[in-house]
Amino acid sequence: MPEGETSVAIDAVETPLHPPTRVLLAPGPSELDPEVLRAMTLPPLGYVDPAMLRIFDELKALLREAFQTTNEFAIALSGTGTAGMQAALCNTIEPGDAVVIGTMGYFGERLAMMAERLGAKVTRVDAPWGTPLDADRIRDTIRKVRPRVVGVVHGETSTGVVQDDIADIAAAAHEVDALLIADTVASLGGHPLDIDAASIDVCYSGSQKALGAPSGMAPLTLNERAMERVRKRKSPVSNFYLDIPALEKYWYQGQYHHTISAPLVYALRAALLVLHHEGCEQRWARHQRNFAAFRAGIEALGLTILAAPQHSLYTVAGVLLPDGVDAGDVRKALLDDFAIEVATGLGPFKPRMLRIGLMAYGSQVHFVLRLLAALEDVLRARGHVFEAGAGLAAAQARWQTP
Amino acid sequence: MPEGETSVAIDAVETPLHPPTRVLLAPGPSELDPEVLRAMTLPPLGYVDPAMLRIFDELKALLREAFQTTNEFAIALSGTGTAGMQAALCNTIEPGDAVVIGTMGYFGERLAMMAERLGAKVTRVDAPWGTPLDADRIRDTIRKVRPRVVGVVHGETSTGVVQDDIADIAAAAHEVDALLIADTVASLGGHPLDIDAASIDVCYSGSQKALGAPSGMAPLTLNERAMERVRKRKSPVSNFYLDIPALEKYWYQGQYHHTISAPLVYALRAALLVLHHEGCEQRWARHQRNFAAFRAGIEALGLTILAAPQHSLYTVAGVLLPDGVDAGDVRKALLDDFAIEVATGLGPFKPRMLRIGLMAYGSQVHFVLRLLAALEDVLRARGHVFEAGAGLAAAQARWQTP
Numbered sequence: 001m002p003e004g005e006t007s008v009a010i011d012a013v014e015t016p017l018h019p020p021t022r023v024l025l026a027p028g029p030s031e032l033d034p035e036v037l038r039a040m041t042l043p044p045l046g047y048v049d050p051a052m053l054r055i056f057d058e059l060k061a062l063l064r065e066a067f068q069t070t071n072e073f074a075i076a077l078s079g080t081g082t083a084g085m086q087a088a089l090c091n092t093i094e095p096g097d098a099v100v101i102g103t104m105g106y107f108g109e110r111l112a113m114m115a116e117r118l119g120a121k122v123t124r125v126d127a128p129w130g131t132p133l134d135a136d137r138i139r140d141t142i143r144k145v146r147p148r149v150v151g152v153v154h155g156e157t158s159t160g161v162v163q164d165d166i167a168d169i170a171a172a173a174h175e176v177d178a179l180l181i182a183d184t185v186a187s188l189g190g191h192p193l194d195i196d197a198a199s200i201d202v203c204y205s206g207s208q209k210a211l212g213a214p215s216g217m218a219p220l221t222l223n224e225r226a227m228e229r230v231r232k233r234k235s236p237v238s239n240f241y242l243d244i245p246a247l248e249k250y251w252y253q254g255q256y257h258h259t260i261s262a263p264l265v266y267a268l269r270a271a272l273l274v275l276h277h278e279g280c281e282q283r284w285a286r287h288q289r290n291f292a293a294f295r296a297g298i299e300a301l302g303l304t305i306l307a308a309p310q311h312s313l314y315t316v317a318g319v320l321l322p323d324g325v326d327a328g329d330v331r332k333a334l335l336d337d338f339a340i341e342v343a344t345g346l347g348p349f350k351p352r353m354l355r356i357g358l359m360a361y362g363s364q365v366h367f368v369l370r371l372l373a374a375l376e377d378v379l380r381a382r383g384h385v386f387e388a389g390a391g392l393a394a395a396q397a398r399w400q401t402p
Numbered sequence: 403m404p405e406g407e408t409s410v411a412i413d414a415v416e417t418p419l420h421p422p423t424r425v426l427l428a429p430g431p432s433e434l435d436p437e438v439l440r441a442m443t444l445p446p447l448g449y450v451d452p453a454m455l456r457i458f459d460e461l462k463a464l465l466r467e468a469f470q471t472t473n474e475f476a477i478a479l480s481g482t483g484t485a486g487m488q489a490a491l492c493n494t495i496e497p498g499d500a501v502v503i504g505t506m507g508y509f510g511e512r513l514a515m516m517a518e519r520l521g522a523k524v525t526r527v528d529a530p531w532g533t534p535l536d537a538d539r540i541r542d543t544i545r546k547v548r549p550r551v552v553g554v555v556h557g558e559t560s561t562g563v564v565q566d567d568i569a570d571i572a573a574a575a576h577e578v579d580a581l582l583i584a585d586t587v588a589s590l591g592g593h594p595l596d597i598d599a600a601s602i603d604v605c606y607s608g609s610q611k612a613l614g615a616p617s618g619m620a621p622l623t624l625n626e627r628a629m630e631r632v633r634k635r636k637s638p639v640s641n642f643y644l645d646i647p648a649l650e651k652y653w654y655q656g657q658y659h660h661t662i663s664a665p666l667v668y669a670l671r672a673a674l675l676v677l678h679h680e681g682c683e684q685r686w687a688r689h690q691r692n693f694a695a696f697r698a699g700i701e702a703l704g705l706t707i708l709a710a711p712q713h714s715l716y717t718v719a720g721v722l723l724p725d726g727v728d729a730g731d732v733r734k735a736l737l738d739d740f741a742i743e744v745a746t747g748l749g750p751f752k753p754r755m756l757r758i759g760l761m762a763y764g765s766q767v768h769f770v771l772r773l774l775a776a777l778e779d780v781l782r783a784r785g786h787v788f789e790a791g792a793g794l795a796a797a798q799a800r801w802q803t804p
Contacts, residue, residue, distance in 0.1 A: 015675055016437070017668060019453050021445040028661055029446055035418070040442040040665055043423040044431055044616060046743045051421050078618065079481050079643060082660040086643040110642075117640045208661055214446060216480065216618055216663035238519045239641050240512075241481060241488040256748075258484040259430055259610050261618035263442055263665065266419060273417055341448045346658075 022335070024362060025371055026343040027157045027186060027316045027355050028081075029208040029215050031362035032271075036213055039270035044262035048254050055265060056251055062272035066211065067184075067203060067221050068194040068280065075251045076268055077218040077242060078260055081185035081206025084218030085114060087242035088181045088202045089151070091230050095119030098147040100178070102126075102133040102169070106158035106346040107183060111151045123147070129348065130306045130318070132163045139172035146176045155187030157209075158346040160307045160318040160355070162191060170199040179226050185209060188219065189275055190287040190315035190359050201226040207264070210287065210315050212360025213271035216264045271360070287314035290363045293395040294356070297372040300394030301379065301386045306353065315363075318345065319354045322384045327354055330378055338374040368395060424737070426764060427773055428745040429559045429588060429718045429757050430483075431610040431617050433764035434673075438615055441672035446664035450656050457667060458653055464674035468613065469586075469605060469623050470596040470682065477653045478670055479620040479644060480662055483587035483608025486620030487516060489644035490583045490604045491553070493632050497521030500549040502580075504528075504535040504571070508560035508748040509585060513553045525549070531750065532708045532720070534565045541574035548578045557589030559611075560748040562709045562720040562757070564593060572601040581628050587611060590621065591677055592689040592717035592761050603628040609666070612689065612717050614762025615673035618666045673762070689716035692765045695797040696758070699774040702796030703781065703788045708755065717765075720747065721756045724786045729756055732780055740776035770797055 024031050045052040056075075063074040077083050089111070093099060099120040101112040104127040115122050123145045127133045133152065142150060150173040155162050163169075170180040179201040187193055190210030195203045202222050208215035222230065222244065230237075230244050237243040241258065250257035275283060291314045295305055298319055306318035321327055327344040331354065334340045345353030358368065372391040379386075426433050447454040458477075465476040479485050491513070495501060501522040503514040506529040517524050525547045529535045535554065544552060552575040557564050565571075572582040583604040589595055592612030597605045604624050610617035624632065624646065632639075632646050639645040643660065652659035677685060693716045697707055700721055708720035723729055729746040733756065736742045747755030760770065774793040781788075 017441060017444060017457070017671060019444050019447050019457075019664075019668070022447060022451065024446065024448060026448055029448060029664065032446060037443045037665075039419060041439045042419060042421050044426065044434060045421050045424060046426060046428055046431060046745075047617075049424065049737070049743060055419070055421075079485070080660045080663070083481070083643050086641065090641070114642050117638055117642055119640070206661065208663075214663050214665045215449075215661040216666055236519055238521070239488065239492070240516050240519055241485050242643075258482045259608065259617040261482070261610075261616050261666070262421075262431065263439075263616045263669075264618055264663070266421070267665075269419060335451070341451060343448075 021339060023340045023367060023370065025356055025358065025367060026341045027209065027357035028206065028359070030212060030357055030359040031367070032214065033212060033274050033361045035274065036267050036270045039266040040263040042266050047259045048256060052262070052265070053254050055269060059265070059269055059272070062269065062276060063219050063221065065280065066189055066219065066272060066275055069196045069221055071221045071223050073227055073248065074221040075247060076207070077220055078258060079218050080208070080215050081218055083242060084185065084204030084206060084220055085111060085183060086239065087218070087220060087244065088204045089114050090118055090239045090242060091237050091244045092149050092179050092181065092202060092226065093118045093120045094234055096121065097149060098123070098145050099149045099151065100125065100138070100142055100145055100147045102138055102152040104131065104133055104153065104159065104161055104163070105129050105156035107156055107185070108153050111153065111183065115151065129159050130161060132161050132311050135165045135168040138169050142172045142176055142178065147178050149181060150178050151181040153183040154193060155184060155191055155313045155315060157186040157316055160305065160313050160316045161311050162187065162313045166200060167198040174199065179229055186316050187313060189283065190363065191313050192284045195221070207268050207271070209357065210359040211271050212274060213268045214264065216261065217268050284314065287358065287363050289399065290358050290365065290368055291317065293398040294358060294368050294372070296398040297368070297391035297395035300390040301376065302384070315357060315359045317356045318349065319356060321352050321354060325379065325382050325384060327351055330354060333378045334374055340371055340374055365399065423741060425742045425769060425772065427758055427760065427769060428743045429611065429759035430608065430761070432614060432759055432761040433769070434616065435614060435676050435763045437676065438669050438672045441668040442665040444668050449661045450658060454664070454667070455656050457671060461667070461671055461674070464671065464678060465621050465623065467682065468591055468621065468674060468677055471598045471623055473623045473625050475629055475650065476623040477649060478609070479622055480660060481620050482610070482617050483620055485644060486587065486606030486608060486622055487513060487585060488641070489620070489622060489646065490606045491516050492520055492641045492644060493639050493646045494551050494581050494583065494604060494628065495520045495522045496636055498523065499551060500525070500547050501551045501553065502527065502540070502544055502547055502549040504540055504554040506533065506535055506555065506561065506563055506565070507531050507558035509558055509587070510555050513555065513585065517553065531561050532563060534563050534713050537567045537570040540571050544574045544578055544580065549580050551583060552580050553583040555585040556595060557586060557593055557715045557717060559588040559718055562707065562715050562718045563713050564589065564715045568602060569600040576601065581631055588718050589715060591685065592765065593715050594686045597623070609670050609673070611759065612761040613673050614676060615670040616666065618663065619670050686716065689760065689765050691801065692760055692767065692770055693719070695800040696760060696770050696774070698800040699770070699793035699797035702792040703778065704786070717759060717761045719758045720751065721758060723754050723756060727781065727784050727786060729753055732756060735780045736776055742773055742776055767801065
């Protein structure tokens with residue numbers, strides 16, 4: 001290549017890097033406990049070092065606790081939450097399979113799109129964005145279609161809606177011998193979930209949300225019923241990188257498959273230990289409490305959260321902005337003037353919704369206060385009228401309510 | 403789940419983690435520059451933070467330099483080198499396509515296996531492990547089969563052999579309008595390669611070898627010819643996680659695809675800056691010099707390296723052990739008694755070969771000396787006869803030869 005060309009570009013590189021310090025209150029990646037950051041600088045290990053394989057055993061136990069399962073198979077994929085979705089589908093679907101996907105937002109849509117790309121005949125059951133799926137409608141569809149696989153989202157990141165009745169959907173799937181896949185990327189570690197009680201067969205998540213690790217690993221668990229299905233496939237999984245039988249040989253017998261990232265493994269372990277020491281019940285309660293205070297603050301400013309309280313995740317909120325206030329503009333102001341990262345809406349809600357994540361280390365009183373105070377300033381500057389401090393006071397009042 | 407069961411398992415967890423400090427001289431992951439480790443503790447950024455998108459632009463320039471290319475498309479996948487292989491194949495192959503794969507070791511075999519799983523009709527051209535492919539044989543096969551895609555390995559991690567004449571293979575592929583994919587997982591950043599000069603269309607690597615970053619990202623570049631092919635596919639890529647058109651929209655237009663891992667991005671940037679400041683030519687020369695000294699030391703101990711000098715990578719060596727000395731036993735002794743990680747052979751060479759990586763930060767005089775000294779001790783204890791210090795002296799003599 002022309003030497004000069006590259007050099008010019010690279011001379012502009014700031015070295016070393018000084019990224020701005022942000023408060024990460026979007027629906028992921030979320031704030032990291034300092035212990036998690038520190039873990040990444042521990043001495044790296046090779047991918048089959050006996051010490052690494054011992055850490056795998058610890059991770060399996062810690063992941064089972066997070067998933068609330070007794071499944072033997074519990075690992076973390078070397079990829080993000082999207083890799084978790086890809087793995088759940090590509091291992092269980094064979095081309096031509098009938099599949100039922102429930103959609104109530106962007107990630108349900110993504111499930112359907114991915115299943116179609118894998119050659120499945122997909123029947124969709126759609127709920128309007130902002131509400132959960134109707135379990136009766138799904139059951140009827142499952143009885144009619146008799147699919148091999150049913151996929152639903154437990155916590156829909158795009159809307160802040162939770163699907164609390166997955167046990168009913170799982171029961172319908174099992175009537176016709178289908179596997180039930182549940183996406184818990186936005187819920188695991190922050191919103192109550194017991195996947196064994198719900199009879200979920202395949203469950204995946206991402207490391208970077210309510211689990212409180214950096215992005216890059218995707219927790220995944222399958223029960224024995226799902227493992228049997230994967231083992232009895234007619235054809236091997238076309239995606240070798242995410243092939244569960246090969247990953248099982250790696251995580252359970254130390255047989256090389258890929259070079260796992262030691263820093264990410266250390267960070268995930270540290271994050272799961274934080275969860276273990278806090279306890280799932282306490283952690284869910286903390287998320288619920290801080291989310292309720294945030295909702296009270298938002299409502300005191302005259303705004304609404306898309307999901308009704310009874311269908312609302314404790315981790316992610318879709319805040320609807322006043323008419324005439326642009327979500328992209330508010331997002332930019334929060335980032336530029338307050339160093340707070342939030343997200344805009346996805347799909348139809350892009351221009352009029354802010355998406356807020358209060359997850360893991362980020363679900364703390366002081367982060368909620370900082371966000372509400374900044375939002376008050378930004379909204380007031382854009383002509384929205386409310387009593388100064390109303391959001392903060394309402395949140396505080398909510399925390400003080402037993 | 404039964405509360406007690408999980409708790410017992412997790413009580414055994416050592417907290418916080420104290421992994422043993424290893425010297426990583428296996429063929430990956432390799433030793434990390436302290437600057438690379440430190441980069442991972444910088445404040446994380448969100449996946450579409452303007453500051454993150456600026457880092458993407460820096461990474462594109464730095465990756466182009468490492469690949470020695472003027473290709474516009476140069477990104478890093480969120481996965482390991484195996485994800486790079488998966489992405490190269492799944493984006494360019496459609497079911498039923500004729501594909502020619504050259505194999506000269508484990509990773510060539512993996513290319514063939516992956517291509518078959520993707521529904522390709524694979525014609526293999528095999529070379530014995532330890533030698534490169536015969537370019538004439540590949541050319542003849544390509545002319546006969548007229549494939550859509552040809553895949554070869556530039557640096558074969560399982561044998562330490564380099565395929566230096568990729569330009570000839572690429573020319574044969576282009577005669578029949580096939581794309582040429584080259585695996586540079588074990589070579590990029592340590593062994594001379596100019597992918598534009600060689601007319602390689604699709605090239606991938608891993609972050610954790612001669613590039614000197616932790617595992618978890620896979621550099622990938624496609625020339626315009628390959629991008630056109632991907633854009634004109636009859637069907638979308640079945641693997642959405644590694645879908646190049648979607649990744650192009652993310653890396654070039656900031657459109658959400660997945661939540662990239664900020665710590666891994668920072669680490670890769672730091673590692674590529676180390677490469678930039680050293681310069682490719684100087685870096686290749688350093689790897690060549692230290693590898694030659696290591697070879698001299700090994701030969702002075704009466705051992706041989708599988709690859710002949712003219713076909714030898716500067717990054718990875720396959721050391722053949724004396725009869726009656728077991729590679730697994732030697733590996734364990736080096737790890738337990740000297741804290742040095744090396745690997746055993748793969749496939750047929752498993753019991754009688756050690757695989758050594760001297761890459762990135764790990765390609766330094768003091769690491770070579772430490773390894774040779776430990777090897778002398780371990781081999782002597784197993785009855786192999788040589789003059790004490792012969793390996794160290796030979797390496798030193800080689801370094802002192804201009």
